[in-house]
Amino acid sequence: MLRYIYGDQLKAHERLAAEMFRDRADQFKIRLNWEVNVDAHGFERDEYDDLNPLYVIWENADGTHGGSMRLLPTVGRVMVNEHFPHLLGGGSISSLTIWECTRFCLSRGANPKVAAALMLAGGEIMEGFGVEHFVGVFDARMVRIYRRIGSSPEVLGQEGEGRVQISVGLWHFASVAKAQVAQKAGLSPEISRLWFDRAFGSKECAELAKVG
Amino acid sequence: MTASTALEHILEGLEQADGHAGLQVAIEALRDEMNVDHMVYHWVDSAGDQYGCGTYPAEWVQRYLDQNYLRVDPVIAGCYQRFHPVDWKRLDWSSKASRAFQKEAISYGVGNQGFSVPIRGPNGQFALFTVSHSGNDADWAAFTEEHTRSMLLIAHAFNHKALDLEPDRTPEHAQALSPREVDAVTLLAMGYNRAQVAQTLTISEHTVRVYVESARFKLGAMNTTHAVARAISRGLIVV
Structure with a gap:
């Protein structure tokens, strides 16, 4: 299932969180050889994890981590503005309707549907919170994966070659794309919406509570 | 009005x-x-x-x-x-x-x-x-x-x-328009439509939208026309 968890809520999901940070170490340090820090627990964490971001996590049926991404609004501190302004053509991007998506991670051997499910979550966030664009930082392999699931970002700039290549790109979700991505994820839009409502509170449930 | x-x-x-x-x-x-x-x-x-x-x-x-x-x-x-x-x-x-x-x-x-x-x-x-x-x-x-x-x-x-209005506020907080945002807003001010802006800057129309969106927020503008007016009145762009 898809989970939406703010940083300060991770302690209620200790095992899932630990696996996410270890899978990030596996992807970014071991497989991609990016210059990231891995701590004594084997966790890949950086300064942006300390800003209480919103994590979207795909939890496998057995409770393990399948994949995840990290979101922050661009009106605050974000990676693209602090580390990659040259890839944006100089300067910063800042808007309440543009969020940054970083550390898009898939666990080793994850089902390809996981990436689509995470993109679907991005669509829910856009629809639910008035977000119009995501600006993302991702590795070269993800470019192919995004293309396969039919939600390619527009790449604004890249640096490095091969495994260490880093791209900055933009997503613009049309509601049409959401149905398509849901299909690629093998999920019904209703189930996806239910998970979103469970995380952020449902309008219907509140109404029932008031009546009851 | x-x-x-x-x-x-x-x-x-x-x-x-x-x-x-x-x-x-x-x-x-x-x-x-x-x-x-x-x-x-x-x-x-x-x-x-x-x-x-x-x-x-x-x-x-x-x-x-x-x-x-x-x-x-x-x-x-x-x-x-x-x-x-x-x-x-x-x-x-x-x-x-x-x-x-x-x-x-x-x-x-x-x-x-x-x-x-x-x-x-x-x-x-x-x-x-x-x-x-x-x-x-x-x-x-x-x-x-x-x-x-x-x-x-x-x-x-x-x-x-x-x-x-904060007294000890550091002045650099005021957000400057990025070069790409200046380009996009300048072309809009010149009467280009979004497609023409995209073509001129060799980026997609979607990306033009992101730059304009970000510029609008930085300028506190309700819409694109308002953003252009503000950018001109503050001397941020020259048309």
Whole structure:
């Protein structure tokens, strides 16, 4: 299932969180050889994890981590503005309707549907919170994966070659794309919406509570 | 005057404000213009200092402070440390204390509907912008659907101004337009449409939208025309 968890809520999901940070170490340090820090627990964490971001996590049926991404609004501190302004053509991007998506991670051997499910979550966030664009930082392999699931970002700039290549790109979700991505994820839009409502509170449930 | 230009006009006044009184004038005007019961901007800094402006009845504000309702208010609990906008219906009103609080708030005229935008500023600053209203669910859903963007923008404009009025504020906080944003806004000012801007800058129309969107927020503008006007009047672009 898809989970939406703010940083300060991770302690209620200790095992899932630990696996996410270890899978990030596996992807970014071991497989991609990016210059990231891995701590004594084997966790890949950086300064942006300390800003209480919103994590979207795909939890496998057995409770393990399948994949995840990290979101922050661009009106605050974000990676693209602090580390990659040259890839944006100089300067910063800042808007309440543009969020940054970083550390898009898939666990080793994850089902390809996981990436689509995470993109679907991005669509829910856009629809639910008035977000119009995501600006993302991702590795070269993800470019192919995004293309396969039919939600390619527009790449604004890249640096490095091969495994260490880093791209900055933009997503613009049309509601049409959401149905398509849901299909690629093998999920019904209703189930996806239910998970979103469970995380952020449902309008219907509140109404029932008031009546009851 | 169309609704959009009326909002622009009010935001223009907010931008020019040189004191907190200007924020109050703007929030009352915006409340009237959007035809809702109440509008409130409330900020808490890392030292716990609070500041706000808004249209709630003075008796309710006093009551809220006296009772220290910050502790039971589900809107505060649901927005603090968060950055997604919240319809009040989505919050957890299940506890006895929060139900009593809601009932009391309604009796003071706050309204049974609400929409709050949390904002994270620099150095642990946290602010909340709220629109509240008395009405049925269907009308409220239609209102929030239509006005989410405007509410995000107004929230941002108030926070921008409030930061601006801070005495020890570091001047570099004022956000400059990036070179790409300057390019996009300049071409729009020259009368190019989005497709022509995209072609000239060899980027997609979607990306043009992102640059224009970001420029609009930095300029506190309601729409593209307003952003162009502001960029010109501030000398940020030359046409």
